[in-house]
Amino acid sequence: MSSTRREQHFREGTDGKKEPNLRAAEKTLQEDDDFRSKALKDLRKKPSEVRTSLKQLDTQIQQELESLGSDDSDRRQASLFLEAGEDAHGQWGEKGRSGSHRAGRAIQRFATTFAGFVREYAGLVDILRQSNGAFSEVAYGTLSLFFMAAVRKSENDTKYADTLQELRNSFPRMKTVEDTYLVVSVKERVHKVYREVVIFARASFKYFLDKSWRKSVNGYRTPVADAALDRVIKVFVSPASIGLDQAIERVHSCLAEVNAEINIQLHQRVQDIWNKNKHISDQNRELITKVDDLKSQNNNLSQQMRNMEEGAARETSAKDQEYLEDFCRSLGVPPRFADRQLCRENLAKVFPGAFGEFEDSQNWCGRFVQMSPDVLESSTEFQSWKACSDPSLLVLAGVTAPEGRAYESTWSWLSPAALHIAQTQSTKTRKIAFFSCHPNVNPEKVSVGLVLSSLLYQVIAWKPEILRHRIGEFDSVVRSDRWNAKDARERSDYQIGILKKLISELLIDEEIVFVLDRIDLYQDHPKSRFLQSIQNLVGSSSSRLKVLIIMEKLWDDIDRGVCRDLVSSGGKCRTFSRLNWDQGRK
Numbered sequence: 001m002s003s004t005r006r007e008q009h010f011r012e013g014t015d016g017k018k019e020p021n022l023r024a025a026e027k028t029l030q031e032d033d034d035f036r037s038k039a040l041k042d043l044r045k046k047p048s049e050v051r052t053s054l055k056q057l058d059t060q061i062q063q064e065l066e067s068l069g070s071d072d073s074d075r076r077q078a079s080l081f082l083e084a085g086e087d088a089h090g091q092w093g094e095k096g097r098s099g100s101h102r103a104g105r106a107i108q109r110f111a112t113t114f115a116g117f118v119r120e121y122a123g124l125v126d127i128l129r130q131s132n133g134a135f136s137e138v139a140y141g142t143l144s145l146f147f148m149a150a151v152r153k154s155e156n157d158t159k160y161a162d163t164l165q166e167l168r169n170s171f172p173r174m175k176t177v178e179d180t181y182l183v184v185s186v187k188e189r190v191h192k193v194y195r196e197v198v199i200f201a202r203a204s205f206k207y208f209l210d211k212s213w214r215k216s217v218n219g220y221r222t223p224v225a226d227a228a229l230d231r232v233i234k235v236f237v238s239p240a241s242i243g244l245d246q247a248i249e250r251v252h253s254c255l256a257e258v259n260a261e262i263n264i265q266l267h268q269r270v271q272d273i274w275n276k277n278k279h280i281s282d283q284n285r286e287l288i289t290k291v292d293d294l295k296s297q298n299n300n301l302s303q304q305m306r307n308m309e310e311g312a313a314r315e316t317s318a319k320d321q322e323y324l325e326d327f328c329r330s331l332g333v334p335p336r337f338a339d340r341q342l343c344r345e346n347l348a349k350v351f352p353g354a355f356g357e358f359e360d361s362q363n364w365c366g367r368f369v370q371m372s373p374d375v376l377e378s379s380t381e382f383q384s385w386k387a388c389s390d391p392s393l394l395v396l397a398g399v400t401a402p403e404g405r406a407y408e409s410t411w412s413w414l415s416p417a418a419l420h421i422a423q424t425q426s427t428k429t430r431k432i433a434f435f436s437c438h439p440n441v442n443p444e445k446v447s448v449g450l451v452l453s454s455l456l457y458q459v460i461a462w463k464p465e466i467l468r469h470r471i472g473e474f475d476s477v478v479r480s481d482r483w484n485a486k487d488a489r490e491r492s493d494y495q496i497g498i499l500k501k502l503i504s505e506l507l508i509d510e511e512i513v514f515v516l517d518r519i520d521l522y523q524d525h526p527k528s529r530f531l532q533s534i535q536n537l538v539g540s541s542s543s544r545l546k547v548l549i550i551m552e553k554l555w556d557d558i559d560r561g562v563c564r565d566l567v568s569s570g571g572k573c574r575t576f577s578r579l580n581w582d583q584g585r586k
Contacts, residue, residue: 025128025135025191028198032138035202039145051144052137054122060144061115064151065108106161107151113161113168114150118143120171121197127187128194139198146201167197167251172259186261193254200251320464323471327460330478331453336439337446338454343436343517344419350405354416368404369584371416373424382417385546385576391538392574395531397551398581410443412552413583418517421548430511433458437521445523448488448530452495453478455514456502463506489529496537503543511544520551527551539573553579 040047051057121139128135328335336342348355353370369375376382385394400413415438422434435454437446460466460474467474477483477498485491503512519530531549538545 025194028195029134029138036141039205043148050141052141054140057118057140057144060147061111065111110150110161113164114147117164117168120168124190124193127190139194142198142201146205149205171255172262183265186265189254189258189261193258196251196254320467323467324461324464327467327474328457330475331457333450333454333457337435338458339439340419340422340434343439346440347411347416347419350409350411351413351416352406365404365406367585368401369586371413373420376417376420379578381576381578388574390574391541391545392576393535393538393547395549395577396581397553397579398583399553401583404583409441411438412518412550414550414581415517418515418550422515430513431462431508432513432515434515437518443521446521448492448522449495451516452492452499456499459502492533496533500537500541503541508543511546514547517550518552519549535573
């Protein structure tokens with residue numbers, strides 16, 4: 001072996017030491033120079049004629065096959081030996097049954113089988129080449145010399161081709177070896193196979209080189225070669241049936257070790273994969289459990305957050321209600337004037353037919369029209385006002401027949417209309433504020449300031465959170481001199497201004513309806529003046545504000561004329577009215 005190849009090989013270990021599993025291959029390298037020089041001398045060949053790569057060796061075998069015949073189809077079949085040596089052998093089987101063709105046929109069969117053997121062995125050599133490129137040169141060079149000697153022997157024993165075929169079939173799939181050869185135990189056995197095949201090829205070379213075996217072999221005697229040659233002699237020199245298996249026993253044994261080790265490694269790898277998968281599955285289960293725990297914790301935290309939010313909302317709502325009640329006391333507004341249920345119960349006693357079927361036929365009131373929802377809906381003025389999309393005012397006025405009441409009182413037969421609207425017309429898109437000057441049996445003295453204060457309170461109650469930040473501001477307003485001015489006109493103008501400003505600031509998207517029942521009972525303000533103030537409020541509002549006013553016609557002639565003129569002119573807003581809706585008989 002040249003010094004360059006030797007130095008290259010001994011540098012394999014990064015720590016300056018040789019790897020244990022390379023010792024067999026190293027010994028093969030050390031013996032190669034001596035064997036090659038003697039083999040070239042006996043063959044009378046130049047070193048350049050020795051093929052040292054798989055591609056070159058393939059070409060050598062191809063050329064030998066082509067030289068045995070001129071038939072193109074035969075040559076094409078012979079070229080297939082690189083992929084399927086068995087098929088090529090079958091194609092050539094019928095040729096050369098006698099005469100000079102017999103030797104050619106044997107060589108053809110041998111060459112074809114030899115090519116298949118080389119192809120399988122090449123996978124193993126490629127593994128060693130990763131450690132040192134010189135290994136492939138030694139292997140292919142030795143096989144090249146073996147092939148040169150074999151084709152010289154015209155009476156080539158066909159059993160040799162059988163031996164190569166059997167060895168070829170014993171090689172493991174090299175892809176499998178490549179996947180596992182990094183394991184030291186596999187790598188050691190691959191190197192042993194490599195060496196045994198090289199020794200086998202050297203001994204076979206000597207056998208084929210000369211028929212005078214005993215004479216030619218003396219020049220190649222080494223302890224290692226002697227053992228290999230003895231095995232070859234037993235196969236090829238002894239009778240044909242004696243110990244052919246022994247000649248390849250060592251190669252077979254090494255190949256069996258490789259296959260067994262590969263199987264062990266594969267089983268171990270499968271077991272490792274299974275263990276890893278099991279570990280991953282266990283981890284996944286743990287993660288799923290942790291995720292479930294986290295979900296449970298998250299649900300608990302979410303529930304706690306919701307409870308906290310709900311608690312905070314209840315606390316805030318309670319606080320807002322507290323502010324609202326304090327503000328109501330500051331305004332001085334008794335809740336009975338806005339109590340719809342109280343008004344309904346009292347009106348139902350006086351006008352039972354307005355809220356249900358009247359059953360007492362002995363009572364005269366049953367003979368008079370009652371303000372039921374159907375009667376209200378039959379009014380064209382009411383329908384027009386209800387359908388109007390602009391801010392608008394509806395004024396209903398009339399006279400109640402004394403016999404139209406269940407008992408003597410001052411309630412108006414139109415008042416149930418205010419309850420019908422306040423209790424049934426309130427929706428998600430409509431907010432209603434209600435005020436009655438006659439909630440109980442006896443009428444009470446009511447000021448315009450009380451009406452406007454009640455409306456202000458009800459509007460704030462829609463969004464009580466405004467008091468959290470502005471309670472001081474509203475307290476200052478209701479305590480101001482202008483809010484409590486002695487002059488009714490000045491006071492009402494200021495209060496209406498505050499109400500209009502509040503409606504604008506609250507940015508209420510819904511329709512707003514003020515229902516004012518019996519303003520004819522106001523004590524401190526001309527009805528015409530109040531009606532004009534309401535018209536100005538509705539006309540200047542930026543919200544969808546509607547107002548319903550109900551009156552009993554008991555005012556004096558002068559005030560009646562002024563009210564009629566205001567209603568007919570409409571003022572600053574759209575006004576609908578029915579001023580002579582008197583209670584009549586059925």
